[in-house]
Amino acid sequence: MIIVSIGQGKLKGRETKTDNGIAYYEFLGVPYAKPPIGNLRFQNPQPPEPWDGERDATVINENNVCSQIDMIKGNLIGSEDCLYLNVYTPKLPDPNTDLLPVMVFIHGGGFIYGNGILKQELGPDYLIDNNVVVVTFNYRLGVLGFLSLDIPEVRGNMGLKDQVQALKWIQSNIDKFGGDPHNVMIFGVSAGSASIDYHLLSPLSKGLFHKAIQLSGSSLNHWAVNYEPKKVLESLLDKMGYDGSTQDDDAIYKYLITSPLSVLIEAAYKDIDNLTSNRVSFGFVPVIEKYFGDNEAMLTDIPYRLFKDGRFNRVPVIKGFCNKEGYMTYLTKPHVTLDVVQNKNFVDHWAYEMKESDKNRFNRKFSEIYWENIQPEDDSNEVGIDFFTDFDFIAGVKISGEMLAQKGAPVYFYEFTYDGKINFFKQNFGITHKGAIHADDMGYIFKYPFSKLADTKDKEVRANICKMWTNFAKTGTPTPDDIPIPWSNYAEDSPLYLRIGDQFTIKAGYEPKKMAVYREIYDKYMK
Known part of the structure; x- marks a missing residue:
């Protein structure tokens, strides 16, 4: 076992080896934000809380994937308490060696499926063999991550802001694992790749990463933006049997924040294909946010316009x-x-x-x-x-x-x-x-x-x-x-x-x- 001290407390990790016999350390299920449960449902992510003693980071709780319907089995899996990450590093800090580049992976799944913490699904071996630090993480999905009511309590894009919070955690802590906070590369596939577009475009992400690799996804892809959040919301409320006014955002918010998780998730995934029968669509995905006069919006303009105007973070x-x-x-x-x-x-x-x-x-x-x-x-x-x-x-x-x-x-x-x-x-x-x-x-x-x-x-x-x-x-x-x-x-x-x-x-x-x-x-x- 190996102990690393970070701002939140002490983490107990373990040493293991890649397929090619390269030794590395893994720290699994590390909280990077406060659990978004109770009154924090639909809220922007909050900084993580400290703990006493040593936190066991040698095993992962499979229930800590973010709430979703299993793509194959069709049953509800995961939890609202899901904002965790894994760190894999071939070496810990040493005054005689340089810090290593950090590769941060953003998983795909249409913004409604997937996870970043089950190691059997994302083994870092072949990257670790090349002497880099690897970080993978969860972010809120579907209705919990991307509901938008255009009110300060539910602005939308919470899942993208979870990603920003993970990147902030990395900036604050990755040097304790031998990683260089000044050399962070984000990479992702599908919805994770589209997410990277949003980080390129968002002022919230500026300075939190220095390079990016995108596999098969962009914010310009029609499935990666919800241009009709009201329509998607009304479909959800109809499936849940909501009998109040669809124009009363405060009442809707109170209804949804107190709804049982299973009712909320199952309704959000029900007949998702029928939202747009003429194309691929995933319902609750990133939105163009309403501007409330503060600096908390991920995105307030159309991605194509931002790219065309050159309003993006310039990195390779x-x-x-x-x-x-x-x-x-x-x-x-x-x-x-x-x-x-x-x-x-x-x-x-x-x-x-x-x-x-x-x-x-x-x-x-x-x-x-x-x-x-x-x-x-x-x-x-x-x-x-x-x-x-x-x-x-x-x-x-x-x-x-x-x-x-x-x-x-x-x-x-x-x-x-x-x-x-x-x-x-x-x-x-x-x-x-x-x-x-x-x-x-x-x-x-x-x-x-x-x-x-x-x-x-x-x-x-x-x-x-x-x-x-x-x-x-x-x-x-x-x-x-x-x-x-x-x-x-x-x-x-x-x-x-x-x-x-x-x-x-x-x-x-x-x-x-x-x-x-x-x-x-x-x-x-x-x-």
Whole structure:
């Protein structure tokens, strides 16, 4: 056992080893905020409370994941008392050695699923092998994390503010674990990646991190912003059987803050698909907050406008995506894919209503560019998969990154196409479709139960990705000297990106015709 003293008290951790035999220390289930229970439900996170004696940080309480409905089993799991983090470090502070770079992971799950504390789901081994400190954490999800009533008591974006609080905790404490608070990199997948956009855009996050890696998610993706919080709220109240006025915010607040957890969560997840039958939606997700004259808002303007105006925190960023992201939409909402394939309807799936003349014009453009290379013998479902690959993910990732670069931030793009034995989504859901599906690259960053299936090539790809990601954390550039790939940051006159497949290759100009149409739509309807 090993004892570390932080501001809150003493933590008892333990020593363990990575798969490759590298020793490291782990501290599990460390509170980074006061439990958001009772009157703190829906409130912004509060600083953590101290404790007496030694707190056992060698085991994790599985009930301390944040309240949610289990994606597979459909039952309520977790607790409102969930604001905990894990710290993994290959060395503790030593006056004779430098502090290590810190990699802070923000989990995905559509802002309604997932956790950051169950080690069997996020093993740090392959990152620790590269001599960095790793931190993973929970944040409030769904209605508990993203309800908005536009009143000071329930402003919205509590889950994002939990993330800010975790980053503040890291600034105050990570040096006690051998980590450098002046060299913190955040990285995340899907909703975690979209969260990073919000940290890039928010003044609350300024100075709390110094680099970022984003896997398959952006605030420009339609599923990552709730443009209709009132509609989502009214749907929740209807499912809960609320019989008061939907215009009385104070009464609604009192009703929701005293509602039993199970009633609240089950209603929030019930028929979530029916909120938006024409596209992927998760209900309670980040919102544009009402401004109350203080400095507590995460976001008070539309993300696209903030990016375009250059109102963001300038740090080096890697942004990536998988080549068959849209298979997830094909799997979870097959009818919307069929609408594209059978009806050639590309324009009724947006989060905002287009003018009729624009619908016709953009439908023609999308039909031309998505059908142009399809042969009679090809599977036409690929058109729908490729459209939702771009629509749900890549367009937002690519365009947000281009706007960052245009305003002076170093941005590196990659496309993940590798189809191995440890692709994350495919392994978890038994998918054999060719290509890399949403979040498949996660299997090459963290250790999972299926990691033991890796063959020689998988291990090589994993080692190279982890070396590049940790090199970026250390230096702000992704390619160390022993990986001779000329991966340069994006520029308008040199729009390069890295393709991670069986080989690592540099490509130029990702799908410019498709991206130009999305950019035109964003310019018109997101401003």
